[in-house]
Amino acid sequence: MRPLEIWSGRSNIRFMTTRPAQKHAAGSGDSKAHAKGQCGPGRPRGYDEQEVLSAALQVFWRQGYEATSLDDLTGAMGLSRSSFYAAFGSKQGVLIAALKSYSATALSALRELADGPREGAVRAMLQALSNPQGGPKGCLLVNCITELAPHEQEVAEIGRRHLQGVEDLFASALNPEAPESVQDKARALSALAIGTLTLRKSGLPPDQISKALEAAEGILTS
């Protein structure tokens, strides 16, 4: 078996030590309002961090993690290798940043549907999850969970939190009557939506999936 322990621990010591202030968290939590104007002495960056992260996200989404090379990434991001490693530390680093950004964006969009009119909320969420912006590329997080989670605990952790978030939104959109099995129903709805992504990838046309979802939804939400 190939050594996969690259992931944990020894990530780019040079970067982590020489530039500890620039945490770049990439869209998730601790963005310290890194105003883009003047921020110190040195040469300013020639790129927008969110933009290049979004470019990297798209590549991972289209190709998967292992099938994506650093040339793919730097090419799509428009960055030299130096800038890439200075900003993200490693290939794994930019993946983690992309996954966090993706999760935040996706959950935010889903929350709007969950907070909409009660009737139709679940249906709208199912349709949105099963027919994501990525089209046949599916859901970036589901793809990466499938490919990496068993061996890379940080991916698994981000994935677990994301799926919990989806579940919670389903639960909040379900009829609060009969709350004894709301969590289980929400979990089943999540699984149902996620499963359709595999059907889609294998070539099933979207309208066939919508039909199946409607057949299931009518009874699952009651």
Add this chain to the structure above:
Amino acid sequence: MRPLEIWSGRSNIRFMTTRPAQKHAAGSGDSKAHAKGQCGPGRPRGYDEQEVLSAALQVFWRQGYEATSLDDLTGAMGLSRSSFYAAFGSKQGVLIAALKSYSATALSALRELADGPREGAVRAMLQALSNPQGGPKGCLLVNCITELAPHEQEVAEIGRRHLQGVEDLFASALNPEAPESVQDKARALSALAIGTLTLRKSGLPPDQISKALEAAEGILTS
């Protein structure tokens, strides 16, 4: 983007031309009863084809396609590179053979459950699919569909047929009353089962998944 066109077309011309009779189909269809005893002049093989294929299958299952190197494969199979390429032609070749073998085995096992007593058949199928032999590794075919199907049409094709098979078995296990939406219900059940594999990979314990499945199943099958 990295050149991925390796897949189609130009697969090991030397092997294909110099040894065209040995099709090795690896467990799927056209096994010409390749009796293991005497089968011609030359030196006999020092390995069992089904055994080494099963070993390769396990490695792909555990690590995924891209993360598996040829050293991983030949090491687990106990084959030299020469024997490997003589038997399977390429890394893609052994994956395809493994997927076909996996699909046949899995569908056969699922058919026994579908043909069992009507009440409980659907539940047994859901539990079996969501808690496969592979444990947290999930389902080999679902893994490979997620990782490869958008770019490798042969994987997509095998996956599509497999999922269609699962759907058909669900349909045959469903109550034949109200047959107007049997196919959609069966498709939804497939998606539900497949989706639980992602939950499992992200770390959700099996009993939580079983609970959600039972909550969904009671109403989905009625």
Add this chain to the structure above:
DNA sequence: CGAATTCTGGAACGCTCAATCCAAAAATAG
């Protein structure tokens, strides 16, 4: 016993991989 055929071990091939390094460029601070 040769001759023909087939498998096996292991080295080698060309290439790509993720990651590193360094000097030049571009900004601020005094």
Add this chain to the structure above:
DNA sequence: CTATTTTTGGATTGAGCGTTCCAGAATTCG
């Protein structure tokens, strides 16, 4: 202006990749 700090481009690194090749070992056929 000079000194300092940071980013950038591009060459480089050593290891690993999938695949090929060939000489020798093992078997059957005449």
